[in-house]
Amino acid sequence: MTSTYLKRAAIFSFVALMGMGPLVLFTNNVGASSSHAGYQTTRKNSGTPNSTYVKIDSKTGVVIAYGDSAITYNAPSASLDTLGQALFLENCASCHGTEANGVPANGTSGSFPDLVGLGPATIDFWIDSGRMPAADVRAVQAIRHQARLNKNQALAIAAWVNSLDPSYPAIPTPHLKDANVSDGAALFALNCAACHTIEGDGDALASDTFAPSLRDIPAFEVVEAIRTGPANMPRFTGNLSDNQVRDIVAYVTTEIQHPENPGGFGLGGLGPVAEGFVGLLIGVGILILIAYWVGERQ
Numbered sequence: 137m138t139s140t141y142l143k144r145a146a147i148f149s150f151v152a153l154m155g156m157g158p159l160v161l162f163t164n165n166v167g168a169s170s171s172h173a174g175y176q177t178t179r180k181n182s183g184t185p186n187s188t189y190v191k192i193d194s195k196t197g198v199v200i201a202y203g204d205s206a207i208t209y210n211a212p213s214a215s216l217d218t219l220g221q222a223l224f225l226e227n228c229a230s231c232h233g234t235e236a237n238g239v240p241a242n243g244t245s246g247s248f249p250d251l252v253g254l255g256p257a258t259i260d261f262w263i264d265s266g267r268m269p270a271a272d273v274r275a276v277q278a279i280r281h282q283a284r285l286n287k288n289q290a291l292a293i294a295a296w297v298n299s300l301d302p303s304y305p306a307i308p309t310p311h312l313k314d315a316n317v318s319d320g321a322a323l324f325a326l327n328c329a330a331c332h333t334i335e336g337d338g339d340a341l342a343s344d345t346f347a348p349s350l351r352d353i354p355a356f357e358v359v360e361a362i363r364t365g366p367a368n369m370p371r372f373t374g375n376l377s378d379n380q381v382r383d384i385v386a387y388v389t390t391e392i393q394h395p396e397n398p399g400g401f402g403l404g405g406l407g408p409v410a411e412g413f414v415g416l417l418i419g420v421g422i423l424i425l426i427a428y429w430v431g432e433r434q
């Protein structure tokens with residue numbers, strides 16, 4: 137009696153596991169369908185102040201700060217405008233034009249992105265992550281480098297570009313003290329892991345592009361990436377609250393950047409799909425052995 141039961145259970149589990157195969161394969165393709173859409177990648181005004189705290193400049197009527205306990209956003213000081221314009225003319229205008237509108241002095245419009253109205257966090261992200269000034273204009277994707285301008289210079293350029301058409305998001309400062317890392321892990325699995333993998337090592341996407349590794353990225357830049365959506369990455373605005381973004385950032389800057397194996401076999405962090413397959417192979421192997429063993433007993 138028991139052996140027939142075991143045998144049936146073994147066969148049932150085997151069929152069930154095999155049925156899951158396509159599902160596991162499918163999850164690997166999520167996100168790979170987005171293609172490289174020309175040069176302009178960031179949407180204007182990505183992310184509006186959605187906060188109980190909003191500070192407005194009484195003279196200009198422009199929002200200069202917003203956000204509260206989870207993340208605060210500050211527009212770079214207008215006193216940096218003059219320095220920013222000089223730095224822009226020196227480092228950026230050859231491609232993006234003297235008005236930052238994407239029309240270089242002797243070039244064709246449309247070859248380089250229009251930066252007016254993109255918001256300070258977008259400008260800051262591209263300079264601070266070393267993507268700009270561009271090293272290779274023909275590259276399909278600008279990649280992360282050692283930054284060529286310092287933090288203050290990046291803020292100054294962001295201030296000047298923003299003065300042309302004030303917009304959002306402003307420069308974020310995440311406050312990670314009360315973050316919930318396990319909520320962050322769940323949100324990361326849902327929103328980010330399809331492209332960056334659950335271990336944050338990154339993966340190839342369509343059209344020769346890739347989602348980069350998330351190791352060694354400063355916390356504020358993780359917020360900037362989430363809120364502005366650089367290149368092929370979607371931007372997350374209303375669908376993730378500041379609390380949720382803070383939790384994700386805490387997961388990225390603690391678990392991913394300082395990984396500790398929670399136990400069991402490490403498998404060298406192959407990623408969820410590969411690890412799932414190893415689990416599947418071992419599990420199915422054991423079930424087949426059990427089925428054989430049960431069979432021989434009769």
Ligand code: HEC
Nearest residue numbers: 176177178227228231249258259262268269270273277278
């Ligand atoms: C040699 C030409 C070149 C220079 C110089 C340059 N850029 Fe760019 N920039 C590009 C190209 C090409 C892209 C598109 C890259 C991509 O999509 O991967 C780009 C993209 C950007 C983006 C993203 C726009 C969007 O729509 O997402 C920002 C922001 C930006 N540049 C800012 C700057 C700033 C600020 C400077 C000066 C510090 C600068 N760039 C200097 C060529 C240049």
Ligand code: HEC
Nearest residue numbers: 167265277280327328331346347348358361366367368369
């Ligand atoms: C559809 C795929 C996709 C999804 C989903 C996605 N990203 Fe990205 N991510 C990318 C790509 C592509 C880039 C590189 C952009 C570029 O080339 O400028 C990127 C860049 C980044 C960067 C900058 C890394 C660097 O090298 O400077 C961070 C940080 C980041 N993503 C975090 C996240 C987080 C957190 C989530 C979830 C909330 C997420 N991403 C969701 C595709 C994705």
